Amino acid sequence: MPRSFVREARKRVAPKKERIRPIIERLAAEHADAAIALTFRSPLELLISVMLSAQTTDVNVNRVTEKLFVKYRKPEDYLAVPQEELEQDVFATGFYRQKTKSIRGAMTVLLEEFDGEVPKRIEELLRLPGVARKTANVVAAELGEAQGIVVDTHVRRLSQRLGLTRQEDPVKIERDLVRLVPREDWARFPHLMIWHGRRVCDARRPRCEDCVLVDLCPSSRV
Numbered sequence: 001m002p003r004s005f006v007r008e009a010r011k012r013v014a015p016k017k018e019r020i021r022p023i024i025e026r027l028a029a030e031h032a033d034a035a036i037a038l039t040f041r042s043p044l045e046l047l048i049s050v051m052l053s054a055q056t057t058d059v060n061v062n063r064v065t066e067k068l069f070v071k072y073r074k075p076e077d078y079l080a081v082p083q084e085e086l087e088q089d090v091f092a093t094g095f096y097r098q099k100t101k102s103i104r105g106a107m108t109v110l111l112e113e114f115d116g117e118v119p120k121r122i123e124e125l126l127r128l129p130g131v132a133r134k135t136a137n138v139v140a141a142e143l144g145e146a147q148g149i150v151v152d153t154h155v156r157r158l159s160q161r162l163g164l165t166r167q168e169d170p171v172k173i174e175r176d177l178v179r180l181v182p183r184e185d186w187a188r189f190p191h192l193m194i195w196h197g198r199r200v201c202d203a204r205r206p207r208c209e210d211c212v213l214v215d216l217c218p219s220s221r222v
């Protein structure tokens with residue numbers, strides 16, 4: 001959509017501070033099932049799943065971790081096997097060499113600095129090799145300690161279309177969103193955006209005619 005159109009259309013909706021609550025409320029009603037799609041039973045399984053989810057689908061990760069988590073139960077288990085064996089076990093998630101290296105590095109630091117427990121603070125999670133801001137935000141939020149807002153491709157696209165940010169860089173988008181989104185909604189906000197992005201506000205063909213945000217969205221085509 002041309003930027004000039006978005007600029008023009010923005011004039012027709014209320015300021016973003018007034019729209020953010022109805023946006024969240026309507027999306028929460030529309031996507032009551034919005035939640036993380038990864039399957040895990042412990043903070044460690046959550047961390048590993050999120051690390052494996054880069055560049056692949058959650059369905060694919062769940063398929064791999066179903067067996068993986070039977071074999072690897074503690075941080076030590078990921079270090080007890082030869083590197084090649086772990087590579088084979090995560091092969092189907094893609095980028096298996098890099099992911100194996102990251103997982104083994106993260107497990108080493110977990111054991112050396114955190115008594116084998118997954119920390120909840122972003123700055124501590126970022127000390128784990130292979131854990132970047134997005135992964136740290138997802139893990140912290142799922143552990144009930146959201147300290148930021150996860151920005152993935154859907155959050156980025158919808159935030160821009162809804163006129164909640166003009167930024168392109170995920171870190172700057174997150175900075176805009178944490179100023180706008182009420183803190184108690186930091187954890188669920190990305191899930192609502194992701195599910196709305198998948199179901200309605202498609203990257204190529206947004207279905208504005210079926211969208212509950214149509215009167216709140218400066219990019220609406222109807």
Ligand code: SF4
Nearest residue numbers: 201206208211217220
């Ligand atoms: S009105 Fe259209 S562009 Fe705006 S959020 Fe809905 S589907 Fe996306």
